Amino acid sequence: MSAMGASAETFRWASTADPQTMDPHAVNSAPVLSFLNNIYEGLVRRGQDMSIEPSLATSWEPLTGENGWRFHLRKDVTFQDGSAFTAEDVLFSYQRASDEAADVRSWFAPVSDVRIVDEFTIDFVNTAPNPLFPDSIANFMILDKDWAMANDAALPARDAENFATMNVNGTGPFTLASRDPGVRTTLAPNANWWDEVNHNVTEAVFTPIGNSATGLAALLSGEIDFIQPIPLQDVAQVEGRDGFKVLEGEETRVIMFGFGHEHEALLYSSDVTDTNPFTDPRVRLAAAHALDLASINRVLFRGKIDPASQLVPAGISGYSEANQDRPAFDQDRAKELLAEAGYPDGFSFGLKCPNDRYINDEALCRAAASMFAAVGLNAELSTGPVRDYWPQLREDDFDMYLLGWSPGTFDMEHPIRFLMHSQDDERKLGSWNFGNYSNARVDELLPLIQQEIDPAARQAMIDEVVAVTQDEVAYIPLYTQPLIWAAKDNIELTQRADNFFMLRWVSVN
Amino acid sequence: MVYFILKRMFQSVFVMLAVAFLAFSLFRFVGDPITQMTGVETSVADQERLREELGLNDPFVYQFARFTGDMLKGDFGFSYRTRQPVADMISSRIPATLELGVVALIISLLVGVPAGVYTALKPRGVLTQAILMTTLVGVSIPTFVIGIMLIFIFGVQLGWLPTFGRGGTVQIGGWESSLFMIDGWRALLLPAITLGVYQLTLTMRLVRAEMMEVMRTDYIRFAMARGVPMRRLHYKHALANTMVPVITIIGLQFGGVIAFSIVTESVFQWPGMGLLFLESIRFVDIPVMGVYLVVIAFFFVLVNLIVDLLYVAIDPRLRIKDVS
Numbered sequence: 084m085s086a087m088g089a090s091a092e093t094f095r096w097a098s099t100a101d102p103q104t105m106d107p108h109a110v111n112s113a114p115v116l117s118f119l120n121n122i123y124e125g126l127v128r129r130g131q132d133m134s135i136e137p138s139l140a141t142s143w144e145p146l147t148g149e150n151g152w153r154f155h156l157r158k159d160v161t162f163q164d165g166s167a168f169t170a171e172d173v174l175f176s177y178q179r180a181s182d183e184a185a186d187v188r189s190w191f192a193p194v195s196d197v198r199i200v201d202e203f204t205i206d207f208v209n210t211a212p213n214p215l216f217p218d219s220i221a222n223f224m225i226l227d228k229d230w231a232m233a234n235d236a237a238l239p240a241r242d243a244e245n246f247a248t249m250n251v252n253g254t255g256p257f258t259l260a261s262r263d264p265g266v267r268t269t270l271a272p273n274a275n276w277w278d279e280v281n282h283n284v285t286e287a288v289f290t291p292i293g294n295s296a297t298g299l300a301a302l303l304s305g306e307i308d309f310i311q312p313i314p315l316q317d318v319a320q321v322e323g324r325d326g327f328k329v330l331e332g333e334e335t336r337v338i339m340f341g342f343g344h345e346h347e348a349l350l351y352s353s354d355v356t357d358t359n360p361f362t363d364p365r366v367r368l369a370a371a372h373a374l375d376l377a378s379i380n381r382v383l384f385r386g387k388i389d390p391a392s393q394l395v396p397a398g399i400s401g402y403s404e405a406n407q408d409r410p411a412f413d414q415d416r417a418k419e420l421l422a423e424a425g426y427p428d429g430f431s432f433g434l435k436c437p438n439d440r441y442i443n444d445e446a447l448c449r450a451a452a453s454m455f456a457a458v459g460l461n462a463e464l465s466t467g468p469v470r471d472y473w474p475q476l477r478e479d480d481f482d483m484y485l486l487g488w489s490p491g492t493f494d495m496e497h498p499i500r501f502l503m504h505s506q507d508d509e510r511k512l513g514s515w516n517f518g519n520y521s522n523a524r525v526d527e528l529l530p531l532i533q534q535e536i537d538p539a540a541r542q543a544m545i546d547e548v549v550a551v552t553q554d555e556v557a558y559i560p561l562y563t564q565p566l567i568w569a570a571k572d573n574i575e576l577t578q579r580a581d582n583f584f585m586l587r588w589v590s591v592n
Numbered sequence: 593m594v595y596f597i598l599k600r601m602f603q604s605v606f607v608m609l610a611v612a613f614l615a616f617s618l619f620r621f622v623g624d625p626i627t628q629m630t631g632v633e634t635s636v637a638d639q640e641r642l643r644e645e646l647g648l649n650d651p652f653v654y655q656f657a658r659f660t661g662d663m664l665k666g667d668f669g670f671s672y673r674t675r676q677p678v679a680d681m682i683s684s685r686i687p688a689t690l691e692l693g694v695v696a697l698i699i700s701l702l703v704g705v706p707a708g709v710y711t712a713l714k715p716r717g718v719l720t721q722a723i724l725m726t727t728l729v730g731v732s733i734p735t736f737v738i739g740i741m742l743i744f745i746f747g748v749q750l751g752w753l754p755t756f757g758r759g760g761t762v763q764i765g766g767w768e769s770s771l772f773m774i775d776g777w778r779a780l781l782l783p784a785i786t787l788g789v790y791q792l793t794l795t796m797r798l799v800r801a802e803m804m805e806v807m808r809t810d811y812i813r814f815a816m817a818r819g820v821p822m823r824r825l826h827y828k829h830a831l832a833n834t835m836v837p838v839i840t841i842i843g844l845q846f847g848g849v850i851a852f853s854i855v856t857e858s859v860f861q862w863p864g865m866g867l868l869f870l871e872s873i874r875f876v877d878i879p880v881m882g883v884y885l886v887v888i889a890f891f892f893v894l895v896n897l898i899v900d901l902l903y904v905a906i907d908p909r910l911r912i913k914d915v916s
Contacts, residue, residue: 101871103673111631183641189633242646244675264674264681265871266863267757292756292861293871300743300755301861470623470876477627491633501632511635 092285092591094574096309096584097298101265101291106247107224108180109239111187116222117583118289121270123224123253126154126173127217131577131588133493135218139168139225139254143217151194151208152216158203160277162227163251163258170205173197175228177207184241190220192511193533212534214541219492227252256280256587257287265291270586282589302327302569308591309570311584315385315442321569330568332578335399336489337391337498338441340451340559342367342482344518349482351433351463360430361482367556369420370483371410373458376562379450383443388562393549394488394498396563398580401495401542403549409560417458429459432482435475438466441487442564448485476517484517487564489581495545496532503552504529520557524548597897604893609660611889615882616656625672625876646672659882669879673872678883682865687767688758689857689864693849695780696788701842704792708799709831712807723796731793735852739786739859746782754779756861783860787853791845798841802834836906843899847892 102118103110120128128138140154160168174197181191193216196208209216226247231237234246251259256276260269270287272280290307292298295314301307303324313321313329321327342361343350349359360366376390392409395402421429434455436448445466452462462483467475476484490497505521506513512529513519528544535541552558566582577588626639626648643649647658662669668679707727711720730738747755759779762772770776806812807830815825854866861867865884872880 104675109675110629111633183638186630186634186638188638189631189635240675241642242675243670244677248675263863264676265868290757290861293867293874294858294861296740297743297756297859297861300740300748304747304751304755306755468623468874470628470874473627474624508636511637514636515632 094284095288095307097290097292097307098311104248106239108185121257121586122251122255124255125223129221150212153206156203169202170199172228173205176225184238214536308574311568313569326572330578332566334564334566335580336487336564338487338561341484342518344520349432352431355430363424364555365420365424369417371559372413372417375412387565391560395495401545403546405546406549431461434462434464434483435481436466436485437469437472440469600897608886608889615885623876628875668883671880673875673877678879685865685868695784700788700791704795708796712800712803727793730789735855736859742782787856798838806830806833847895851888
């Protein structure tokens, strides 16, 4: 309880959101998965550069004679309560995580069966060839079967809490020492961890701090060692002080504008009410040409963003090198295109944006609205908190909207599946394709991409999808969102592109 | 007297029901809890199933009836965000908010009453003008700005006091208290001042106005003429009569202090009910929001009742009326 007795290796950090639960299968959200990756582990894990590496599985290979993967498990691994890790725990965790009560069950949509071969070998059978399956389960965390059964936590808590909501038993580098939800959570190193220890933390204290000014003050007063993230406008404050540093990186999240492709008429227009000009690709391209990203970068983002040409940033697997140009800022071309499409004087429409979801989202939309207006596209901007925003998009209540997308599997297939394939609730495809962009060729290519084993053939198909969607301006990709963290000078840590913070790479000097 | 209390308690049930009803009818405009509870990859079908399970598709009246029915049975439900029992979540946050509110109130009285007396007795003094000016500025600046200013001066620049949280706390029979440790007091000071500034100004101005009024009354003039020592005159005869209306107003304000501690709690990351409420709004955690509002309504009712009783206790004239 006391703040006294803090030794050099006590590491204190803060973030804006508290992980809602300690249950690794109950909620599929970044704050929870990021936090629990310190405690629980998967069969595979991501390294500092996001590459997939062995974790509880030492190796894996495709099954012969059927679709799927065989995982060889690590021996002599124990859970934090001392019990041994075996294939039984993997099978149990699969059943638990793929249950209807689990929010992470979508990861297992391609799995038809899981079979234990022996104590340390397990097969995941897939419905179709799935070269990316091992990569897609990096956040699938394994918990101990006997522990969960004994504590009545066989399934994730859905409406009431259970033992696993507040208690943990993982194999990971840290274990839970105390938890006061929303106030503070303390972690202690797991002395029996199987891997080589690369941190020197003896105690880690996490505090959620929702107010960014308070978080900054807590860092500058020395009460915390690290905060994730800080607002862009505070960067100068931190850099201007001795003993602190700003850590900058690039998140894998691409910010974009989307259109109501299938809307028959504009909802928020004062002049064009009988038709939807955005169904014409020339109008969408005109909107893309109207945006001056260099100015947006300079004025709103202090030069910290990278323009995006497609829905994943460079470096993500499947990124299409062949299509890395984005429409240039060209107002004359935009006006020409609008005239060709039959709108020489432009028209007005409604632009929806969240105001608490992405960095400077509202300011971005204001800037974009005035840039659109300069070519005759008069955007009627309305902004709101994200808790209101998603329902509006789901109800098709927009003409144009802002969206950010981080590919959960770190592969181009992810945004194709969620944002570019036509809406198909039955097959769980296109679920975030709010405007229902639809192209038969893209729909045809997605399953082929998912199943293609040969990397060159796969890339060729992805290149085709990217080319088609760029050609039709399915979305206007804008930029990759920056990651801005701040820490004391004596803290060494790794900033991973998925915005996950791993304690096992922290050293306090 | 017992009848009076019972009657008030009975009325309070209706107040709370009304608050719950109003709150519930507003929740539909706060946003959709399902999109907050599920990840991006969750299928639309799974979202719908969850919505059905939580009863969010039921008609408004039905949801409201279920909420109040469960509450009357003592079942406060589970949070959408943390899946914990709402009763535990709120009750564990009550001590932090109450201690903050009470200490803020005490600070405002300890400073506000003497300052009010002084400015009333020396209305044209230089110090009086200075005090009046400062408190006017203090009350005009929004609470969060005062909080952030205090944090940057005493927390960041001088490094004297912590910038967030409760510091050291001690568990006393389920009540987590900051009041028994130096660390706890250090953490409590800035938020309590922030929360108390408005109260302080109000107290001071009330005391000053009342005191000036009382000083003009006949019995004070008569006592003065009789040669009662000035000290005794000011602090015994005048101040005692000043305090009757002051206590009423301050008491009534205390409900507001508890309810409006939200801003202060957010600025100082003070783990009280207000912060919990704010987190719950962000997440559209309807069960927590509903119970919080009902609890706050109950506090208001309770404080009003206590003030009414105190009023009777302090002012003998009311007791006589009561008897007749």
